[in-house]
Amino acid sequence: MPEVFSISQNPITAHAFNADRSQLAVSLNSNDAQILIRSGSEWVPTEMLTEHDKVITSIDWAPNSNQIVTASQDRNAYVWQQTPDPETGKIVWKPTLVLLRINRAATHVRWSPKEDKFAVASGARAIAICSFDPENNWWVSKLLKKPIRSTVLAVDWHPNNVLLAAGSADMKARVFSAYIKEIDERPAATVWGSKLPFNTICGEFTSAAGGWVHSVGFSPSGDVLAFASHDSSISIAYPGGPVYNIRMPTLPLVTLTWTSEDNIIAAGHDCQPIVFSGSDAGWQEIGTLDNGSYAAGSKAGAGSVGRLKAGAFATFRDADSRGQTSNGTTDTKLITIHQNTVTSVRPYAGVPGQITQVSTTGVDGKLVIWDTASVNALTGRMAAMSM
Amino acid sequence: MDVAFRKIDIDVYDEDALQDSELYEADSRDPAQVLGDARARQASVRSLLAKNDIAGALTAILENAPYGPNVEDAKTMSLQSLLTVLNSTKSTEIPAVIKSLSMDSQDTLMKYLYKGMAMSGWADSNASVLLSWHEKLTEIAGTGCIVRTMTDRRTV
Numbered sequence: 001m002p003e004v005f006s007i008s009q010n011p012i013t014a015h016a017f018n019a020d021r022s023q024l025a026v027s028l029n030s031n032d033a034q035i036l037i038r039s040g041s042e043w044v045p046t047e048m049l050t051e052h053d054k055v056i057t058s059i060d061w062a063p064n065s066n067q068i069v070t071a072s073q074d075r076n077a078y079v080w081q082q083t084p085d086p087e088t089g090k091i092v093w094k095p096t097l098v099l100l101r102i103n104r105a106a107t108h109v110r111w112s113p114k115e116d117k118f119a120v121a122s123g124a125r126a127i128a129i130c131s132f133d134p135e136n137n138w139w140v141s142k143l144l145k146k147p148i149r150s151t152v153l154a155v156d157w158h159p160n161n162v163l164l165a166a167g168s169a170d171m172k173a174r175v176f177s178a179y180i181k182e183i184d185e186r187p188a189a190t191v192w193g194s195k196l197p198f199n200t201i202c203g204e205f206t207s208a209a210g211g212w213v214h215s216v217g218f219s220p221s222g223d224v225l226a227f228a229s230h231d232s233s234i235s236i237a238y239p240g241g242p243v244y245n246i247r248m249p250t251l252p253l254v255t256l257t258w259t260s261e262d263n264i265i266a267a268g269h270d271c272q273p274i275v276f277s278g279s280d281a282g283w284q285e286i287g288t289l290d291n292g293s294y295a296a297g298s299k300a301g302a303g304s305v306g307r308l309k310a311g312a313f314a315t316f317r318d319a320d321s322r323g324q325t326s327n328g329t330t331d332t333k334l335i336t337i338h339q340n341t342v343t344s345v346r347p348y349a350g351v352p353g354q355i356t357q358v359s360t361t362g363v364d365g366k367l368v369i370w371d372t373a374s375v376n377a378l379t380g381r382m383a384a385m386s387m
Numbered sequence: 388m389d390v391a392f393r394k395i396d397i398d399v400y401d402e403d404a405l406q407d408s409e410l411y412e413a414d415s416r417d418p419a420q421v422l423g424d425a426r427a428r429q430a431s432v433r434s435l436l437a438k439n440d441i442a443g444a445l446t447a448i449l450e451n452a453p454y455g456p457n458v459e460d461a462k463t464m465s466l467q468s469l470l471t472v473l474n475s476t477k478s479t480e481i482p483a484v485i486k487s488l489s490m491d492s493q494d495t496l497m498k499y500l501y502k503g504m505a506m507s508g509w510a511d512s513n514a515s516v517l518l519s520w521h522e523k524l525t526e527i528a529g530t531g532c533i534v535r536t537m538t539d540r541r542t543v
Contacts, residue, residue, distance in 0.1 A: 247490055
């Protein structure tokens with residue numbers, strides 16, 4: 001049974017947990033990031049991180065160095081560290097500005113595995129690779145620009161701390177080298193290449209029917225790349241080998257995470273986490289983590305799948321065929337736990353390669369923690385889908 | 388308020404503007420060849436229809452369908468042949484025919500259905516046929532099929 005928390009009435013744009021999962025940073029579609037502390041079965045707001053002056057688009061929490069990085073539409077990113085307040089002595093989160101040098105919104109941010117760098121995706125057709133400059137006590141950036149042709153929507157680090165995957169609105173998923181001479185050791189050769197100066201393109205993939213690439217992810221070993229695009233498909237690419245493309249009959253997926261070398265969990269506009277499984281011999285969708293009966297008070301009848309049969313449609317049908325203007329009589333509740341698009345799925349428990357739980361947040365303001373082992377078949381419910 | 392400035396094509400002044408052609412792989416065939424293929428296909432569709440092979444006729448049109456710029460004639464011709472096939476299918480046969488198509492063909496069929504509905508003057512005479520095919524196709528291929536019609540830049 002998944003754990004469900006209603007965090008807010010507003011959409012949750014991004015979420016990130018600290019190392020022991022006792023604290024959570026969320027952005028509720030606003031200029032501020034909120035820190036919540038778990039107390040029993042509730043999340044209690046404690047501190048507000050206020051510094052951005054436009055909506056925060058992404059948050060990441062470095063587990064070992066306990067630093068938070070936030071990216072926003074105001075074209076800035078801040079790194080937050082806990083330090084004692086000079087006056088009261090209380091421990092508070094203090095921001096450090098990052099010199100991003102981008103002239104459009106920052107869209108996505110992720111710490112590198114070693115936490116000595118982070119990558120900021122942006123609408124300026126660039127990815128800023130940021131590293132700390134101890135001399136000036138600020139974060140400086142180096143831009144990955146070529147050959148990006150449009151807004152970068154998502155980034156993900158390779159476990160070797162050097163390679164970076166990026167998905168963008170020019171329909172491409174790419175693998176770049178984000179090697180910074182000053183801090184990185186020369187990386188060992190991988191399947192993506194051996195000589196890796198900054199901005200080397202190690203791979204470029206696209207889905208047949210195109211579509212913005214909403215999410216990218218390296219497998220735990222880093223040898224395989226998965227990406228979800230807006231043509232309702234997910235692609236799994238083996239460098240120099242096959243690229244598997246799974247087309248879904250449902251609405252597009254927008255976020256994904258690998259739970260093991262042969263399993264991916266992805267979610268999106270269909271409001272539920274879908275599980276994909278496979279190997280270099282082929283990939284397929286194997287089910288969902290949401291069996292359709294968890295959502296309290298919902299009728300899990302046949303035909304009430306996802307959004308197709310959802311409220312709006314029934315309302316218009318009733319108005320058309322029976323002349324009814326059904327005020328509150330139709331059930332607009334979806335049979336899934338999430339009642340709106342899932343915007344973020346992240347590992348919650350386990351070690352890379354053996355993730356036992358994942359967390360999801362979405363536009364409905366809910367946070368849900370799922371066991372990755374309880375997969376339910378989706379096929380029966382797909383067949384029930386009708387107009 | 389003067390809003391004429393909104394109609395200025397600012398991409399003209401941007402050397403680095405993203406071109407449509409960068410977003411999909413162009414058809415490697417020559418426009419004249421595409422038109423020839425479409426003509427040949429039109430004939431084969433007619434003979435398949437005479438044999439009452441609806442699925443075969445549909446597959447023939449949907450495979451290697453013309454897309455991209457400069458092939459408007461071939462596109463219109465393909466849509467014409469497709470409408471002939473759609474119109475000569477009994478409504479009870481539609482689901483079986485759709486199920487026999489490959490996923491690629493289903494996606495392409497959805498593109499043609501929307502094209503048919505968008506063509507002025509065409510939709511009037513074919514509206515009910517297009518809508519009933521659309522309903523059946525969505526039941527089988529899902530909303531994902533419609534989403535792919537919207538995202539795919541290889542327009543038919």
